[in-house]
Structures are given as structure tokens and as C-alpha cells.
Amino acid sequence: MNMQIVMLLGQDGVTNGAVYALLALSIMLVFSVTRILLIPQGEFVAFAALTMAAMQSGRAVQLGWLVFALAVVATLMDAAKVWRSKGREPWPHGTLGLLAVAALALVLTKVLPLDRIGMFAQALLTIALVVPLGPLLYRVFFQAIAAAHSLVLLIVSIAVHVALVGTGLLMFGPEGGKTEPFSDAFFEIGPAMIASQTLWVIAATLALMGGLWVFFGKTLYGRALQATAVNRLGAELVGISPDLAGRASFTLAAAIGVLSGILIAPITTIYYDSGFIISLKGFVGAIIGGLTSFPVAALGALFIGQAEAFSTFWASSYKEVIVFTLLLPVLVWRSLAHTRVEDEE
Amino acid sequence: MTALAPTTPPLLSVRDLSVSYGPIEAVSGISLDVPEGHIATVIGPNGAGKTTLLSALMGILPSRGAITVDGVETSSPTIARMIAAGIALVPEQRALFATMTVEDNLVLGGFRRHRDPHYDADETLRDVYGRFPRLWERHRQLAGTLSGGERQMLALGRALMGKPRLLMLDEPSLGLAPLVVRDVFQIIAELKRTGVSILLVEQNARAALKVADHAYVLELGRVAMEGPAAELADDPRIVAAYLGKTSRHQEMLTA
Incomplete structure (x- = not known):
């Protein structure tokens, strides 16, 4: 094992780690705001990657049908709610907008020559297809049971994941997909060759984290989401609707998932069921951060990325075993170091 | 009676x-x-x-x-x-946003009016600080680090930020x-x-x-x-x- 291989594996590790860090962030965000452990997080990643791949290989993109169907169901659910309240409940914001976006994206995937519109337009269309999936999943499957026991939320979350994986097989088929890299350039730094795709992933990850930092630190809506995570009753009492907070966190989760998917699609071959194992690694990062501390989770995710890259080299068939076994000492340490945190007052 | x-x-x-x-x-x-x-x-x-x-x-x-x-x-x-x-409720457990600053807590108190064109958040904030000078002294502190009395003031201030009737x-x-x-x-x-x-x-x-x-x-x-x-x-x-x-x-x- 020479320096060159170390640099190469390290590069792989950083790329994967950055994506895991993004997914860890997303899982923690959704969990703290809604108490839902977002198992379908990985499906946003896989669906985005496979949609991009389908567009580039000139195959038909079917995801639009699923999004549109969910948007129709969500709209009907809203209509039923307004009708049952006999007009006392106002028509909720957002769902009609989602229906419009879903319809538009569906039409575009059917009329545009998808393999010739360029990577940037393909990415935009992928975002328009997958991001609405986030708030729609929340509206259709979680909003009505938002106050339920967290175990119920977990069960529904698993069910949604299983259903989405099945739908994924139906939409994308059993073959994997891989996309073109954003650019083919390589840079030589010392003994190492740095692929420009690596730099893309790192730059996009940093930009997204910076954007989220500004959103949560500086904007009223970002603070409102944070407040919901800190104290649900307090947030409701100042007029932050839990429905809105839930949809917003799912929208962010879907957006983070789509970007992760677009970023890793040129590096790894993604299958319809690849999302789970990817988001599981993000989840391990989130667990290392105790589902609360993002910097610790990000470091944990980077560590997972490195561990994965190097174990691929040393014992590739035991890659996942090694990565997930690493979780055990962390869990032991967490449970030993855990001090009972008193609730606020 | x-x-x-x-x-x-x-x-x-x-x-x-x-x-x-x-x-x-x-x-x-x-x-x-x-x-x-x-x-x-x-x-x-x-x-x-x-x-x-x-x-x-x-x-x-x-x-x-x-x-x-x-x-x-x-x-x-x-x-x-x-x-x-x-209507605004200040609950017994105060329900503050403990890991956020005093000022963020107050600003969020006005959330329910954030789309109201007649609502001036800055003016209301000055008004609340005028009423509770202690909160102004501590405006950058995290709510969870306040004393019991200060928390009660913050809970009241946060409720007042929404201009309740x-x-x-x-x-x-x-x-x-x-x-x-x-x-x-x-x-x-x-x-x-x-x-x-x-x-x-x-x-x-x-x-x-x-x-x-x-x-x-x-x-x-x-x-x-x-x-x-x-x-x-x-x-x-x-x-x-x-x-x-x-x-x-x-x-x-x-x-």
C-alpha cells in the first residue's frame, strides 16, 4: 500500500463521507422536528440518481407518475378535511402548488428530449420531480398521525420505505444506473490525482451546509423549524403550525437527498434499493452525533466514509460488516457516557 | 353565588x-x-x-x-x-426554546403575526425590552441559562410579542x-x-x-x-x- 493508494482511498472516503454527512444532517433535522426516523431518506437519493441515469440513457422517466398520484391523493385529503370541517378550516397552503409542480414535471418528462437537454437541465428536472415527494409523503402518510407515539411513526416510516423500494423496482427496473461525471478533469496535487467529481461533491456539500446554516440561523422560518425541534408545545403556542414544520422538514430532507443522489450518481452504480444502505450510513453518523449534535455527526459520517473506502481495499466483501461493526463501540461508549439529561424545567 | x-x-x-x-x-x-x-x-x-x-x-x-x-x-x-x-397562553412549564437566544425566543413570539402588514416586529421587540430591561441585558444569552424569574419574564415577553388580546x-x-x-x-x-x-x-x-x-x-x-x-x-x-x-x-x- 503506497501513498498513491492512500490518497486515492482517502479521496473516495471524503466523497462518500460528505454525502453521508448530508444525509445525517437530514435525518437529524427530520427527527428533531417531527420525531420521525426518516427511513425513506435513501429513496430520495436512489430515485434522484436513477432518474438522472434514465434521462441520460434515453429511457422513459416514470417517477413523475408516482409524484403526480401522491399529489392528487394529498389534494383529495385536504379537500376532505376542509369539507368535514364545514368550511371552518381554511384551505391549507401548499398542496395545490405541489400538484401544479408535479403535473408540470410529469408533462416535461414526457415531452422533452431528455437525453439531449444537457446535464444542468436534467438535474433541475430531477429536483423538480423528487423534491415534491418529501412534503407529499409527509402529507399523505404522516400528517394525520403526527401526534402518535414515536414507535407508530417508526413503523409507518418503515412501511413507506418498503413501499417506495417496491415502487422503485417498478419504475426503474432491476438494472443499476450510473451517470456521466460533471466534468472529466483531473488535478495533480503532489503525488495524488484528484478527480474533479470529488471537488464537486465537497464544494456542493459545503455550499449546502452553508445554506442550511444561514437558513436556520438567520431566517424566521429557519428559526421556527429549530424552535419546533426544541420545544413542540412552545412552537405551537407562538403559532408555528406543526403541519407546516413537518412539511418543511420533509421538503429539506428530500432536497438534501436529491442533491446527494445527483452528486454520487457519477461515482457509484445505484440500484432501486441502494438508497437504504446509503442512508443507513448517514444514520450511523447521526447516531454518533446522538441525533442532536450536527458537528459530531458530520465527523462521524466522514469517519464512516473513510472506514468504508479503506475496508473496500482490504476486505471488500466484508465492507458493510466492518462499517456497521464500527457502530458497536460507539454505542457502548454512548451508553456509558450517557448522563440523564433533565428535561427543561 | x-x-x-x-x-x-x-x-x-x-x-x-x-x-x-x-x-x-x-x-x-x-x-x-x-x-x-x-x-x-x-x-x-x-x-x-x-x-x-x-x-x-x-x-x-x-x-x-x-x-x-x-x-x-x-x-x-x-x-x-x-x-x-x-389568545396567548403562558403555560406552567413556560415552554421556552431553551437552546435558542433570548432574542430568538422573543422574535418567534411574533411568528403568528409575521404575515400581518400592520405588525412591526422591531417596534414590538423594543416595547418588550422596555417593559423587561432584564431581557435586553440578556438578549444574547441562551434561554436555558436564565434564572427562574427571568424565564418567567421571557415567557411573558414572548407571549406579548404576538400582541395578544x-x-x-x-x-x-x-x-x-x-x-x-x-x-x-x-x-x-x-x-x-x-x-x-x-x-x-x-x-x-x-x-x-x-x-x-x-x-x-x-x-x-x-x-x-x-x-x-x-x-x-x-x-x-x-x-x-x-x-x-x-x-x-x-x-x-x-x-
């Missing part, structure tokens, strides 16, 4: 309100009024249903009976509707040092002077009766007595049950 007819139309009017936890009725058939610009207080021992009453009025708990705000009747309201009607306070003096309790009741009296209507739930009956216009005594989920606060403070039954055995501690609380 005869209720004195209030001189102003009630801002909040509750008729025959009941709340059940499963088969147990925690609050049964309560009727009360809070006229505009008045302070009404609900006193009573622990477990009388005071917090349950406020939770039902805020829409946190489902209830039966009529709740009328400003002439608009509703039954078993949602939190969102009560907030839209201009009716403020419902659940045990604002609970767990506070005697001197701080006096401050809190001074603040409540001051709020009334600036036109905020208040529904005050308290165990500290002596202080509550001093500051309130009208009082309700809650026992085992029912209104046992009601009347003008000054009259109730002299009523021998109230004196015996709630004010009579004045311990030194109580004396300090209301000094």
Missing part, C-alpha cells in the same frame, strides 16, 4: 365547559367571563383542574361546552384558532423566589393598565386576589365560589380555606 354583571362585554366567555381524561371528568360544567381589559383569576388547590381548564381553553385538550371569543362561539377549538383569535397565565409565580413573585405580580398589574386582558390561574390566592378584578374558586373541577376579587378576599370561607392559615412563607410571598 351571584355573579356581578360585568360592565364591559366579555372578551372571553366560557359556558358549561367540561374536560374528561377517559372516564374521569377533570373539569365539569365551568362557566366564566373575562371582560375586555380586566383581570380574572382562577384560584384553588392543587389538582382542582386549573391547568386542565387553561389547556382546554387554548385548544390543547379537547373539551365540551361553548367557548366564545369576542362574540364568536366555538366548541373544542384548535390551538391555531385560539391563537388567531388573539387575552393573556392566559398558568401559575406565573410557581417556583419563584418571594421577591421575584412580587415583581411578577407588579408586571401583571402593569399589563392590565396597558389594556391587556388577563386570565390568571394561581395557587398564591392572596397575591392573585390583590391584582384581579374578578375571581373564581375552583374545587374538584367545579366553580365553588365566584365574585369580585376584593369581596372574595374578605369572605370568611375564602379566608379560612386559602388565606387564613398564613404561614410565614406565605406572608413573605405577598409582602
